[in-house]
Structure formats: C-alpha cells, structure tokens
Amino acid sequence: MINGERLIERPLRWGMVGGGRTGQVGYKHRTGAQRDGTYRLVCGAFDLDAERGCDFGKKIGVTADRCYADYKELIAREAAREDGVEVVSIATPNFTHYEITKACLEAGLHVICEKPLFFTVEECDEVARLADEKGLIVGVTYGFTGHPLVHQMAAMVKKGMLGDIRIVDLQYTHGFNSGDDVGAGDALKWRTNPKTAGPTFVLGDIGTHLYYLSEIVLPHLKIEKLLCDRKAFIPTRAPLEDHATVLMHYDNGARGRLWVSSVNAGNMGSQRYRFVGSKASIEWSDAHPDQLIYEVQGEPNRIMHHGMPYLEEESLAVDRMGALHTEGLGDSWSNIYLWIAQAIDAKRRDDEAFLKTHHYPDINAGTEGVRWLENCVRSADAGAAWVDFK
Template identity: 50%
Template sequence: MINGEKTLDRPIRWAMIGGGRGSQIGYIHRSSALRDHSFELVAGAFDINPERGKDFGISIGVDPDRCYPDYKTLFAEEAKREDSIEAVSITTPNATHYEICKAALEAGMHVVCEKPLCFKTEEAEELVKLAEAKGLVVGVTYGYSGHQMIEQARQMIIHGDLGEIRLINMQFAHGAYNTAIEKENPAIKWRMNPQFAGPSCVIADVGTHPLFLAEAIIPDFEIDNLMCSRKAFVEERELEDNAFVIMNLKSGAQATMWASAINCGSLHGQKIRIIGSKASIEWWDEHPNQLAYEIEGEPARVLERGAAYLYPEALAEDRISAGHPEGLFDAWSNLYRRFAIAMDLANKGEKANFWFPDIHAGAQGVKWVEKCVESADQGAIWIKY
C-alpha cells in the first residue's frame, strides 16, 4: 500500500511547460506529481503569454525568477543554476511536443510528455534513440493505465486465467463533439486543426488510450496488420470525429477499436473487453474500481479494487482500503510515482524493472495513428504493420 512515505532520497526538481490557467490537464499533472514527495515544482513556462504565465506560476508558489516566458529560456537559464531542473512535463498542444521533447533530452532532462510524442514515426524513433543514448526516461501520460484494475487484468492474463487470448474489443467513444463546438470553444478548436493536432483527431486523441491499455494488459500484444475507416460527420471538419479499426495480431488474436467524439449521450465511453478461450474480462473507465470477470458456464462476477483476492501486484498501489472509490487523480499519481522511480534509477545508471508508459509506448502510439490514417486515406485497405 502507498501511504505517503518517501520513495526517493529527495524529490526530483521539476518544471512544467504549459499547464497554466485554463489548461484542461495542468492541474492533474501537478497534483499527481507532487502527491508522493516524488517531484518538486521549482520552475515553469506555463503559458504562451509570458505575463499571464508568470502570474500563474507565482499563484501556485513558484519563484517569480523561475517563471520563464518560453521553454527555450527555461532550459537556457536553468542550465546556469547548480539546482537546475532535472525533469520537465510537456503539456502543450500536439504540434509542439516533438521540438520541446527533443530540446529537453538534448539538455539532459527527463521528460513526461502528453501524447502524442510527435506526428511521424521517424521523429519518434529519433526521440527513442536520443533518450536511450543519454540514459534518460520519457514517460507518456496514458493516465488511465495507472488504475489498479489494469494491473489486475495484466496479472490474470499472465497467470492464464483467461486461457488463450482470442479477441480484444476496445473503444473510447464519447459524445462531446457531436456539434461544431470548436467554433465557440478555443480549448477544443486546435484539436480539429491538422496544423496543431496532427493528421488525426479521435484516432490520436482518444484511440491511443485504450490501445495502450491493451498493450499494458497483454504482454504479447503485437499488431501484424490493420484496416481503418474514418469520417468527419460534422460538416467543415478537416479531421475525423469517428473511426473504426480492425487489427490482426501476430499471436493470432484479433482486435477492434471504435474511436469517436459523436457518440451521443456517452459521457466518456472508454471500455476494453478481452476474450480468452476460458473467460473474459471487461473494464470501463467510468467504473474504474471494478473489473468484470466472466467464466464460461459460471455466474458473472465483478472484482473490486483493494479486495484481498486480487493479485499482489494489483494491491501494491492501494492508497486506501477496499470499498473506497479511487479515481483518475489516483491513477495519474501512480504513474507519476513510477516515472519518478524510473528517473531516479536512471540518475544512478540503472534501469527500471517495471512497466510504465515509456517512450517506446509513445512511439508505438505515433506509428499506430500513422498506419490508421494511411489505411483510411487509401479507402480502408489492409496495411502491413
């Protein structure tokens, strides 16, 4: 159980790029990183508007002299300090991730990056090589994977509880963009613009989340080929607001993905169902503390977070006893804790022996989006992965 005791000798000196006032995800980054004494927020370039960013930084307790106008100034000025930052979180629009991540790695900093890492596989591979050459950790915030029942699902598959894995059904299908709300909401507008969002909207924005859940739960999840169809149902949109993907895996299993922003009435709609030769499991992120477990020929059952019958690996990140609900902030805190431990080990010349959404996961997401777009834009043909 995690009970607030320090894991590291000292917290990692940390900065944020983006995530200022009005950010959709800035607060959950800060709350999660600071929760377990793993990181210390000492600097930042919080906003594209320098004055607004400095005002925000001061309001959350950052030294005014370390509230910088942009990431380049942040890196240059921090490099002059004996107590310079060791890690940075990138919470800016998609189109900026590659250049900032590359600059951070070149400056010798560990990185936590919002997905996607970049838009092109070549860029992702470059970042992978750079991080490995410098011995630096890059974490990608596939935040839902920090929920404890994801680890339980992984252990059930490792222990053979489901038998041979045959089918994986994934979806992240909400209804929030069912109308052209981007015309009135600046926080949404960039997601529909290929200049800022990249070659895809829902495939990249929501589809990569359950994709990584599948990769985390199923250790041998490797795609052989895929077929994708995508469409913008709301007029004048340049990028898709709905997509379907079919994948054949190298193991012989098949997987499907439904990514959508026009699923009317659905608040979130992220689910993953894994079907084996003996049993099936299903996880829904709106009820993250439960995992459905259905054995053929037996009554359906629901496994609960924190219960003594779970595998030890799934109980390791309990923050409160069974019966109390944990949420997305807890999941992100678990991931940030793993990021910090991995970074601390890297600082000592060691490698983490546990899974987390790392730079390889980020690169995989970039490749998957690229292949889906390639398939869809050629008329939904099969593409070799």
C-alpha cells in the same frame, strides 16, 4: 499498497511547459506529480501569454523569477542555476512536443510528455536515440495506465485465467463535439487542425489510450494487420476525424475492434475494455473504475473490487485508496508519475538492473502509439483498406 511514502532518495526538481490556467491537463499533471513527495515544482513556462502564465505560476507556489515566457527561456535560465530544474513535463498542443522534448534532452533534462508523443515514428526514433545517448528518461502520460484493475487484468491474462485470447473490444467515446465548431474554444480548434494536432484527431487524442492499455494487458499479442475507417461528421474538421473504427488481426488469430468518437451524442464519456478468451472474459470501464467483471463460461459472473485481498499482488501493490474508497483517474496519474520518478532516480544512480525490470509508459510506449496511428492513417487514406502493420 502505495501510501504516499517517498520511494526515491530526494524530490526531483520539476518544471512545466504548458498546463497553465487555460490548459485542460495541467492540474492532472500537478496533482499526480506532487502526491508522493517525489517532485517539487520549481519553475514553469505555463502559458503563451507570459504575463498570465506568471500570475498563474505565482498562485500555485512558483516564485516570479522562475516563471518564464517560453520553454527556451526556461531551459537557458535554469541551466545557469545550481538548483536548476531536472525534469520537465510538456502539457502543450501536439505540434510542439517534438521540438520541446528535443531541446530539453539536449539540455540534459528528463522529460514527461503528453500523448500522442510526436507526429511520426521517425521523430520518435530520433528522440529515443538522443535520450539514450544522454542517459535520460522520457515518460508518456497515458492516463489509466496506473489503475490497479488494469494490472489485475494483465495478471489474470498472464496466469492463463482467460485461456487463449480470442477477442479484444475497446471503446473510448464521448459526445462533447457533436455540434458544429462555431464559437469553439482553442482546445478544440488546435485538435482539429492538422498543423497543430498532427494526422489525426480522436485516434490520437483518445484512441492511443485504448491501444497502449491493451498492450499492457496483452503484451504477448502483436497486431499483424488492421483496417481503419474514419470520418468527420462535422465537415469543417476534415481531413481529421471525429469518429473512427479500427479492426485488428493479431498474430495468435485473435480479432480486435476499437471504436473512438467525440460525436457520440449524449454520452458523457465511456472508456471500456473487454478481453475475451477461450475460458473466460474480463471487462473494465472508467464508468465503474472500482469494479472488474469476470465471466467464466458455465459459472456465475463475478464482480471483483479493487483493493480486495483476493486480487493478484500486481494489482494490490499499486492500489492507493483501499477497497473502501473509489480509485480513479487521479490515483492512476499519481502512479504514472511515481514510476517515472523511480526510473529517473535509478538512472541517476546508474542502477541498470532496476531499470531492466521497472515498467512505466516510456518513450518506446510513445513510439508504438505513434506507429499504430501511422498504420491507421495509412489504412484510412487507402479507402479503409486492410494494411499490414509496419
């Protein structure tokens, strides 16, 4: 169980690009990062409006002289300090991720980036090579990656408790974009513009969460081919989609279905994972994050609760709240930030043995998410055709 004790030598000097007063994810980053004493927020370029960003920075404890107008000023001025920033989180629109990540790595800074990581696999591979050359860590914030019941599912699959995996059923939907875009805020405008969002809307915005989490639970399965059907029910969002269905064939013969939508009218948000094997099935959703449904053929269904001693050690080790209290998204973010901090600390100490066995959402995870998106777009653009996964 994680109890907030600092698990690295000293706090990392941490900065943010984006995530200011008008951002949607900045608070998640800050609460996740600062919970275990592993990060200390020392600087930021929080907003395109420099004055507003500085005012915001001061109100969350950053001194005025370390609130910067943009990421370029942050990198340059922090490099001149003996106590300069060591790791930077990027919580900005998609189209800026590549240039900011690359600039930070070239300056010798570790990076924690929002998803989807970049627009293309080619960009991901280039940055991965740069990070390797510089000996730096790049982490990606896939939200529920750190939830203990996700790791319970992975442990159950690994132990063979489900038998041979046959069906993968994934859903992440909500209804908040069901109406037209008249009067829409900036957060929706950039997400539906190919120049700022990239080649997808909901597939990249929420679908990559489903894909990566399924990779954690089923690391031994690989997609052989897929079919993606996507549509913009609000025509002004085209060519990007506000709804998509992806069918997947896996190398063991399993079949998968993934549904993402932001026009599921009336739905407040549903993120659901169901894995069906030859012996049993498991299902977990963020609507009931403390509960994992375990269904064995021919036996009564069971509801497993986080933090209980009958769970696997892999789950109990990353639990924070204990069985009495709810374990949610914020707790998962804290685990992600902790694991990335441990990777940075190990890299700083040249502890390659630790890094070989330490798991966190790294640049390879970000790359695979972009690879999945590229295959989805290739299929959709071919008229929802089956394509070999490349």
